[in-house]
Amino acid sequence: MxxxxxxxxxxxxxxxxxxxxxxxxxxxxxxxxxxxxxxxxxxxxxxxxxxxxxxxxxxxxxxxxxxxxxxxxxxxxxxxxxxxxxNLKTGTIKIGLPPVISSVFFPRVIAKFQKLYPNIYFQIVEEGAKKVEGLVLDGSLEMGVVVSPVDAEAFEILPFLNQKLALVLHREHPLAQQPSVPLQKLRNEPFILFPNSYAVRNHVIRACRSIGFDPDVVYESSQWDLLAEMVAANLGISIMPEAICSKIVNPDCTTVELTDPSIPWELVVISHKVKYQSYAMREFKSFISGLTAE
The missing domain is CATH 1.10.10.10 (Winged helix-like DNA-binding domain superfamily/Winged helix DNA-binding domain)
Incomplete structure (x- = not known):
């Protein structure tokens, strides 16, 4: 029948x-x-x-x-x-976000999208960038936001945000009043950084090694606000994305441009190159493209 x-x-x-x-x-x-x-x-x-x-x-x-x-x-x-x-009346998007990114950028992005599509829901998984890449590859996540560069042969890549890393100093540090600071001048400074699993730290380590030194990392934390508080306590210097630096409110911290080399920090949205993409996911990627074009 x-x-x-x-x-x-x-x-x-x-x-x-x-x-x-x-x-x-x-x-x-x-x-x-x-x-x-x-x-x-x-x-x-x-x-x-x-x-x-x-x-x-x-x-x-x-x-x-x-x-x-x-x-x-x-x-x-x-x-x-x-x-x-x-017709995008309903759906769920499972997305991976490193904690640094989720706390700074994506709440605002998701809020704007859900005003347009109130029945599209997000399931957010917070993991380090490399873990997010692996979860997208094995299909556990539909998409992720990570720090470039990533494997262009494995992922479909959508640029999202292009910034630089900046230097965070105690306001009484000898370099605090400089308009910019060459990375070489930090050779003997105690560094306060994100853990090894964070792309931000890896970018910093590579940049330091490119000019001939390994930074002396004395403290580490996955929480950017705790890193800032340790700098405010004059325990060392830190290097963070510009967008995070703009959120530091402790008056004992100051932010200075980092040069020679400057360290880029480009966020990209990744998805599997061949796996099926839901209607909701495709629309969300289109929405992000619109934001980056503004």
Whole structure:
């Protein structure tokens, strides 16, 4: 049996007459009767009592019609759910964000998107950038926001934010009043950085090594505000993204441009290059593209 045949049974039950049902279904009465007879043989029961002027459902027919109505409603629900998803009325986006990024940027981005699509929900997984890349590759996440560079052969990459890392100093540090500070002048400073799993730290280490020294990391924390407080306590210097530096409110901290070399900090949105992308996810990526174009 198929859905078409089930709909025919409902029409017969509604009209209580094979001829009238056949007219409404644009079938011949013998064709409809033959179809019903075949279904009765398949099910091993009699569905209609044909002895009177009007056909009536048997007990088995009543039970069958009740279940057919449930089936037809479920099929309609299926089509409605698909239509809602394709029209972005509903959906869930599972996205990975390193903690530094999630605390600074994405709450505002998500809030703007959900004003447009209030029934699109986000499931946010906070992990380091490398972990996020792995979760996108194995399909555990639909998309992630990480620090460039990433493997262009494995990921579809969408630029999101392009900034630099800046130097955070205690306000009484000898370099605090300089308009900019060459990285080389920090050779003998105690560094306060994010942990090894954070892309920000890796960028700092690479830049220092490129000019001939390994930074002396005396403290580390995954919380940018704690890093800032340690600088405010004059325990060392730190290097953070400009966007995070702008959120530091402790008056004992000051931010200075870092040069020679400057250290880029480019955020990109990544997704798997070949896996299926949901309607909601595609629209969210389009929304992000619009933000970066502004």
């Amino acid at each position: 198929d859905l078409r045949q089930l709909s025919y049974l409902l029409e017969i039950a509604k009209q209580q007459n094979f001829t009238k049902a056949a007219e409404n279904l644009h079938l011949t009465q013998p064709t409809l009767s033959k179809m019903v007879k075949g279904l009765e043989e398949e099910l091993g029961v009699t569905l209609f009592d044909r002895t009177g002027k009007y056909v009536k459902l048997t007990d088995a027919g009543i039970a069958a019609v009740e279940q057919i109505q449930i089936i037809m409603q479920s099929v309609q629900n299926l089509y409605t759910a698909i239509e809602d998803a394709s």
